[in-house]
Amino acid sequence: MSPSSPTSPGLVPCLDQLADLALWEAELAADPAVVESALMRRLATVPDQRSTCGLRHPLVVILTLTACATLVVGSDSIAAIWQWAARTSQQVLARLGAYRDPFTGLLLVPSEKTFRRVLAGLDADALDAAISGYVADVVRREAPVPQIPDTPGPAEREQRRTEQRQCTHPAPPGLLPGAAVDGKACRGARTADGGRVFLVGAISHDHGVVLGQCQVASKRGEGPAARALLTQMDVAGMVLTLDALHTTKTTARLITEQLGAHYVLILKGNQPLARAAAQTLLAGPDAEWAATTAIDNDRGHDRTERRTIRTVTADDGLFPGARQAFRLRRDVGDLDSCWTGKEIVYGITSLPAELAGPAHLNHYGEHTGQWKIGSTGSAT
Secondary structure (H helix, E strand, C coil), rough: CCCCCECCCCCCHHHHHHHHHHCCCCCCHHHHHHHHHHHHHHCCCCCCCCCCCCCCCCCHHHHHHHHHHHHHCCCCCCHHHHHHHHCCCCCCCCCCCEEEEECCCEEEECCHHHHHHHHHCCHHHHHHHHHHHHHHHHHHHHHHHCCCCCCCCCCHHHHHHHHHHHHCCCCCCCCCCEEEEEEEEEEECCCCCCCCCEEEEECCCCCEEEEEEECCHHHHHHHHHHHHHCCCCCCCEEEEEEEEHCCCCHHHHHHHHHCCEEEEEECCCCCCCHHHHHHHHHHCHHHHHHHHHHEEEECCEEEEEEEEEEEEEEECCCCCCCCCCEEEEEEEEECCEEEEEEEEEEEECCCCCCCHHHHHHHHCCCHHHCCCCCCCCCCC
């Protein structure tokens, strides 16, 4: 592994998840209470695989420095993590409980070699569980929200900040907490046989951070992996948005009957009967659906988008746990509102109308993959 190479395959997804937390532009070392009561408490649960003989640097110190480096400056390589950690002040090292040199009295930062060896030997699942637990603590307001730093970050992060500040689309009142369940290929990581690392994660609607994730052998294993992931999480009362790949009766029953949550699912070719039934229920001119229609207009990224959604009451006869079906038309055009493409998709939700009107479903649906198309699309 070269000095600038990413970390081991099992750790890269965890560091990637820590990087997602940087959407809050967090500087964890700014407040000792934040570090001690939230992040360090979770990281202390990760088992240390090293022998206790001659052990100097506590594992929680190494992990906390890694987390801070990843969060503050987006470091995702061993060399970059160590370089950031090497600049940590004595005051911060004291708060973290770093090792003190008995001869000089100075608190020491682990060497790059130590970072590399310790991180490579970690139990990636345990680390992932600790990180997910910390995220859940913050999202549920059981831990303080990390503070925004005054110093500018890397160019990519500054671009992300700018885009977030330009987002003025208001969310409708009364939204339930939600998470988008989706799979992705992890950059910078390879399996033992050289293949790509695939993850399935649950991402918070509100904060855009990963609440939980697991690794799958290939994209074909996303469905079972997503169900296994959700059973390990506390999602009661949440709205889970999933793309068409996860639209199965097994997943719908799991979410509504066992987990006590709600779903928003897209109907496509893998559920032809339910999709055809939804098309029939939602057919007709726009004028007939005015009472159960919501329209959202967005401008940004050099284009204009208009999303028009109509809803109708449904029941278990359409799909397990279904309480509404919806039809969404999405038009895309340039900034002069010259429409260049459209797409129509159908979906179902276990949310009854009193909990989610058309505007709410439009908002929840933005977190599913099928809600997003390119500059052109096909009509259905």
